[in-house]
Amino acid sequence: MPRGKTDFLLFFSFIGGIFTASFFAQYYYVSIPLFIISLLLFLQKQEKRLFYFVLYSLIFSAIFFASFNYFLNYQNRVLKKEFYFENKSFLVKVLDEPREREKNIFVKVKILEEEGFHGLYKNIALYLPTDAEINYGDMLKIQGKIQTPQNTGNFNYRQYLNKENIGLVSVYPKFEIINKKQYENFFEKIKGFALEQKQNFKEKIKNNLSQDTASLLNSIVWGYKSDIPKDLSDNLSKVGLRHITAISGLHITLISTLLMESILLLGFWRRQAFLLSVVLVSFYVFLLGFPPSAVRAAIMGGLFLLSQNIGKPTNLLNPVLLAATVMLLFNPLLLKYDIGFQLSFLAVLGIIFWSNFIKDKLKILFFNNENYFLNIISLSISAQIFTIPLVAFYFGIVSLVFLISNLIILPLLPLILFFGFLGSIIPYGEVFLITIWPIVKLIVLISDFFSSLNFSFLNIQNLPLMYLVLIYTLLVILTYFVYKKYRFSSVKI
Template structure:
């Protein structure tokens, strides 16, 4: 790092150290102490060696590592009387608004409720105390915080409904598993700022329309989409199209969902940047393949991402995924790695400022980020390698995108789930080229169905054919005895070694490409 650093490099490393600080904070015993030591060390080294700017990176590292740790610490839930989680373990009555789209399951619904007021419920002891003239706290208290309410399917509640809920508040914990793959449910919920659970509630509806107007409008539009999809297609094609168009995977049959897991194709029905980055790359490739200019291809793919955000409901996780997909498009449009590197770390830093917990506790965000890096930095290497291959029906582009995403996400999948799909490359090559087609046909069928149900059902047969092809491929490959291998979760140190090796490979290949380019010019 000798010599002066350019402004571009200063910006890049500042964002990178900030992200590193947020990533390290959850695993440090005393994160603020470590951050303060890093800040102090960086400042001391810089001021002692000034004006020699060789140690500027140490200075930047200390400052932004500290700021990253500080941001994570600021987002940690504090147990005060103003937080509803303070009353975990208590029987309570609280008032709140359903703050996201209800998560419907087969036999229940999960409501994320943003609380505004609470009072403790009377039990037998408090009633006895009250009858004897004792003091019982029945006053409403102003509180804030989120509660995940597990309720019955009926009556149905919607985003923006204001409810009065009676239940015992409980603290989330770790869900134990017989295979040793315990699920850190508390951390999973923490990324959504949920620190309280509510089971078997008694709910009283108070009023509707208390949420954000725009989100409410998007969810109403999505609801009409869901109803129309179910009218124009049979199962499991209807549930599958719902997964493709708006990430609704709960209604997909369990056996089909397991087949998606075995074949490593769940990303196509998940709301994460993993599927959007693949979708963006495929839309771009198809547009170019039919003769559309580079600039217009960019806008077509960008519109496709925007469309997904709108029909999926515009929630935070969807927007994060869309940003990742947009970065892939930007990388393809800009072409210069130095610029896209800065855009990538800046976008990641901004998303982590909004919610620092997703880096450590959100597998979807991690996979999104890894897939995006793969599509940005590995795709050009593979494109160069397969340059002489013919591009027929988008198969070459599908192969490049699949390999790039799989290589960068495989270590994370092993670390998180302990499973590797051996048929994933083949499955994705056979499926990904027709995914944009399935989504486009599905969208047209739904629009026709909204206008005229009969027209939507007629066009729906074409959608059914494409969806059935995908399902049959998944079913066939999942039945192969060696399709998936459960090897157990890898250690974090192995994860780091994997990514160091991948990083070295990308760097070495990039250097070779630059050398070849210089030789051609000469």
């Protein structure tokens, strides 16, 4: 069997075991036989020799069962203890940038010098008032009710926090700042520096644009999604533009495309453009403060850049599956409880399988000429093909006008990213921010207009998981026929 198909089965078996254990462990008597049958059917077409057919079947089945049990053991290991303190005091340190929300601030902290707490149980999720001035690296003394996260309804809040390596939670405890910005090593210093600059960039945008446009631009460029007013956020979901506010695989891929195009236009060779783009994307992730979601998105975007560097049709599926396998090996809870991981992974898969098909069908809009704007639109629409069902599952909204709104906005998104970034970081960059204000305002106006139309979206509440599986099964079948015609081609810039 060819090496590429062997690698595919290796990654597919591992991820399949994690997936089955995450979502269908209680239906193991159905899900496991289905996987084994699918594996045998695939192998039967690839390997006609009986010995190797049996050998491959045993190996890949063993990998599937190993990853299945790996997830269950990992899940049981992180959930085995219960803690409850009514009025306990701890000395803690802020581990990440506080996340501002509508009603509170979410702060991840680590317990310092306290015996009996190990692993994720040294980390606490604090919910503090919105006026709390807390920064990364601060040392706090907290006092109040601290406990193991409690699940509510069908939502497993405990595992949701476990995937961020958090084992305890405290809501509105008393707190006192003991020391500000206590960095212990070089990495903490550069991360602290990056987060300070990022906060300055955010304030610069807020001081030069109106509230709605400033919040939207800060979300697009710097990932501050919680700054967007709820009505605007809802409108973006209804018109299918919510994805532009998240630092995802699609986001980084668009930035990578913009960088490659710009550097190639300056006369650099493709290899030089690739290396410069990797450096600049890494610098962008540094300025974001190395959040895990951005790091994972950068890995996915980096694979896209690699395909552009090679400059010929390339099978990107195995590298993407390898990246996902490595991430899940370190934290198998990501597959079920990290929406950002799910969306980034599916977006890149959509690009791999669908971008050239979409580009071919949209060429008529560009008089059959392949150009930069056609690439941007085809990338974005193809990414959404695989993510729309998941968005409907989590957020209960399906936009019926997403194609129109994306055709209008997506060609302008690289300009927003480029000038928004420059306007934030360089002295006297206000002129760039003012320049792109009309474009950002256009997104707000389009969202308001289309969302006001009764036919623009569908509300789908409580979509059953089995329905979601059925939708993706049909999508995979459809994708197979697209693949047969268009193959795995890199998107030419």
